Amino acid sequence: MPRTERESINFKLPKPLTNALRKAARERNTSATDLVIQGLHHILGDVPGTEMSVEVRLYQLEEEFFRFQESIPASTNNQQENRLTNVEAKLEELSHKMARFEGALIQMQNSINASRSRKSSSYPYQYNSPSPQLEPHNQEKLAMRLGTNKSALEEKRAALSQKDFELWTQERDLGKYSWRFNDKDQLYHPIK
16 A cells, blocks of 8 residues: 655644643554544545545544444334334234134034034934044143233232132133143143
């Protein structure tokens, strides 16, 4: 890289400014002339025929970075937080609807099975499909089914007796199932 030709210019600075310039040059392990050049580049911008030192360019990049960092509004975090809250609310609403739908399907299946059992005398070769069996649920799935969250479910299980917890789950379950926690498999099992 060719060096830029330099010209000597004499100018007078206030004594406190020259002392501060020399001190800053010592702290940065550079010359006072380089600091003046950096300041001129900062004020004048790019001047054709001059080559910037690595330190000057680094200083400019740092300045650009700080300006960019300040230009990013803090509100983007709030917007993302609001979006996340809205998505969580919609997801909870959807899981509650799914639980109601599952309960309605179970009720429909039970009524179909009941009507088939009434007609069993007239149909000796009927096909009886077994009523759908609910699988045991982990804490997250049961919380979604009951239209609540995991922490509320855990608090209720800890605060209530087993019988009261089963009644509480039955009141919240659209299929009117009670749920009992099994310590061995750490799952909630349905009780009809």
